[in-house]
Amino acid sequence: MDVKASSDIQAIRQLPKLKSLLKKYRQVKTMQSGLLRLSELASTVTDMSSFYCALESVIKSLLITDSFHIVLLNQSRQLSLAYSHNSKEERLLSHLEQNHWHKSLTHMVFDECEAFHCSAAERMALAKAEKIALYGSSCVDWLGVPLKRGHQVIGVIALQSYDSKLYFDDRDSQLLQFIAEHLVTAIDRVRSRELLEQNIRQRTQKLTDTNRKLQQEIAERQKAVKIYKAMLAISEISANNQPIEHFYRAIHDEIKTLLPAENLYIAQLSDDATELSFPYYHDEKLQPPKTRLLANGLTELAINTGVPLMITNGSIYTLSEQGDIEQKVFSLQYPLENLPKAWLGAPLIEQDRIVGVLAIQHYQNIHAYCYSDLELVRFVSQHIAAAVTRIKAQEAIQRSHDELERMVNKRTQELQASNLNLRMQMEERRKAEQQLYFEAHHDALTRLPNRAMFSDRLTYALRHVKRHPNHRFAVLFIDLDRFKLINDTIGHHAGDEFLKEIARRLTKCVRDNDILARLGGDEFVVLLDSLQSQDDVEEVASRIITAIEKPFDIEGHTLYSNASIGIALCNHHYQDANEILRDADAAMYQAKGMGRGRYVFFDESMREQLMASLTLEQELRIAIKEKQFELHYQQISDLHSTNAIGFEALLRWQHPEKGLLTPSEFLFMAEESGMILEIESWVIEEVCQQLRMWREHPEYATAFIGINLSGRHLTQTNQLNQLIEAIKANTVEPERLILEFNESAFSQHTELALKGLKKLKAFGVKLALDDYGAGLSSFNFLHSYPFEFIKLDRSLIRSISHNAENISLVKALHELGGKFGYRLVAEGIESQEMLDKLHDVGCEFGQGYHIARPTKFNHDDVDTDLPKARA
Helix, strand or coil: CHHHHHHHHHHHHHHHHHHHHHHHHHHHHHHHHHHHHHHHHHHHCCCCHHHHHHHHHHHHHHCCCCCEEEECCCCCCEEEEEECCCCCHHHHHHHHHHHCCCCCHHHHHHHHHEEEEEEEEHHHHHHHHHCCCCCCCCCCEEEEEEEEEECCEEEEEEEECCCCCCCCHHHHHHHHHHHHHHHHHHHHHHHHHHHHHHHCCCCCCCCCCCHHHHHHHHHHHHHHHHHHHHHHHHHHHHHCCCHHHHHHHHHHHHHCCCCCCCCEEEEEEEECCCCCEEEEEECCCCCHHHCEECEEEEEEHHHCCCCEEEEEEEEEEEEECCCCEEEEEEECCCHHHHCEEEEEEEEEECCCEEEEEEEECCCCCCCCCCCCCCCHHHHHHHHHHHHHHHHHHHHHHHHHHHHHHHHHHHHHHHHHCCCHHHHHHHHHHHHHHHHHHHCCCCCCCCCCCCHHHHHHHHHHHHHHHHHHHCCEEEEEEEEEECCHHHHHCCHHHHHHHHHHHHHHHHHHHHHCCCCCEEEEEEEEEEECCCCCCCCHHHHHHHHHHHHHHHCEEEEEEEECCCCEEEEEECCCCCHHHHHHHHHHHHHHHHHHHCCCCCCECCHHHHHHHHHHHHHHHHHHHHHHHHHCEEEEEEEECCCCCCCCCEEEEEEEEECCEEEEECCHHHHHHHHHHHHHHHHHHHHHHHHHHHHHHHCCCCHHHHCEEEEEEHHHHHHHHHHHHHHHHHHHHCCCCCCHEEEEEEEECCCCCCCHHHHHHHHHHHHHHEEEEECCCCCCCCHHHHCCCCCCEECCCCCHHHHHHHHHHHHHHHHHHHHHHHHHHHHHEECCCCCCHHHHHHHHCCCCECCCCCCCCEEECCCCCCCCCCCCCCC
16 A cells, blocks of 8 residues: 555656656647648748748747748849738838838848847837837837848848747747748749759758757757867968958958857057057947057956956856856946947967957847857967967068168179169169159159259359350249238148149249249249340249239139249359349348339348348347446426426447447347347346335335336237246336337237236236327227326327327327326427426326436436436
């Protein structure tokens, strides 16, 4: 009794297992039956309509759903619906048929030539990424495979599931691919029945082993063979001598045969291990990145880990040197929107040093890679690192070889002069030398002769004149107006095109025997040879001016320019080419000064002016070095009380030969050469020293001193800062200084000058606008600028004796001063009549010979003749 009960209990325990085996057996039997039926249909079909109808029952028996549709390429190479067994998607399929299936999942399978499995969530993600368009489909899962004839895709078969509990898996994908193969066979059979009937006698029908275990073993074996071949191919690629970019592409192509590796990149670590560059980058979503600093990304994670790793589904899998796989939680702070579904990478190791990373990523499938792929990516990374090392070494060897070959060729040319091959090389060398000579003697932009070639020809012309006194020639020095404006406005490329057009126009203006050259920038010169008279020179110069005046159409812009031409005629006193070029240049500057767009012949007076300017500049530099300057002080008085309120420091140059010179005789040269800043630094030191000495004399302890300064201090930030530092270094009473600027300081850089004035005002000095009334004299200076004094120009003051309007103007300026916060100072008061009129209209302060003449006195002495100053 006990034995029987024990047997019953054991039988009851085995019952679920037996039921499970029975269920699997029935599934296998159903699958085998369906596949055999499909195989029979594909091999015997003669009518596609009957085949499609029979296909419905086969799909229903094999898969979780019988809702499917089939699209095929039509004669217009567009996808067209061939069959549909899906009443729920009739509107969708009708819409797709009218719109050629663009932006649909079916079209994606057709484009990518591989099976595609997409859930409802993934389909929404594709729609948001604008890869597909939603047309209201209600399916919860979707599976499609391409219909292939060899390597050619002829259509797509797709399944839809509408049950939230039924989803497709890899088994369904394999079965659907099997069905797709037989569907293509059926299509080909119908379309080429005669060919199939002919071939069927020559071929034997392939026997299909439907045993799943055997098929799996065969697939594994095929995969192993495929991996072996790919690895062998990678080894061969690594051994070949080819450019590195070709090597990367070939490696990528081989990896794609083994893995879904559309997105692959190779990162390279800099020698100092601070930057990453990307010599190879192929990605379906991202553009190749630029070289960047090391950060906290996936590439850096592979570098820090030092072993192959795989990131998927929130975990990191690493492969140790011993082949062990370790799993960790992915904890890197990385933006989720940029994180791929699966990431596979391995460091590139060169002589135990990590030099880069090989990385493969997949944006859709978290199961894109498996554990065995870690060993594969390690193998590939080793070959890449070895190949990169070898290629670098080969490049170094090639460079050494090229250098050695160059030296050997050079020695060969010296030793084998009679060899035919050497003669051919020497001919090539001769051509190269000719080209080099041409490039050395011609302008690279305009292809005109350059300065060197022009000087050679001009020297030859001078020698020819020495031998043939009746021979005449002239040099035209041409400078273009507005060229810098063109360059700064529309760019240097347009400036280059402008110069090329200038060269073409000038070439048409000169004769065949003349030499046209470009010296550089916008300067051109012409050597007019074999002249009959001066009229010939004027005719060519006029033609040039007329040609340059015509508008230029450059890159859609209409530009205008003029030519200023200086002309130097041949003369027997010229000894070299530089002299005549110098004189033609001087005449050109004379032409610019006369209004541009004209030509001027050189005469000796221009040389005298140049020599005088050069001499003045040299003497001025010596004067600065030897401190030949001195200051004279002119009193500024209160016109109501006649008391002195301060003085204006007037610069004088005690020239060792010419005597005492006023600023009008040398200051223009100081401005032009930039020496004005050194002179003004000396003036500031002297004035501040005088103020310090006056502090010991109560009658001058509060006197102001005005200094005239260049506008460069306002438009150059560094000069303004140096001015403030100089005043700080020399006085603790900046409020006793009046810095005077005239209107020219604001004419071109008004905003910058105003900013500089405000900075000086904040520093503590007083500001004065000098020579008001001599120029345009904008009223804007009265209320917008922080001047405490407006100094009326002596020309305005001189005119008040006979011009009542100017008296009214002074009165109006005085009234505005009360509103805008400035005081008037009249310059050049030469008579009591002038003083009285100015007093009557309210002018507060003044200076001039009628009040006091400029006086020089030492720092440690106060001239007793000077009036007593008051605050």
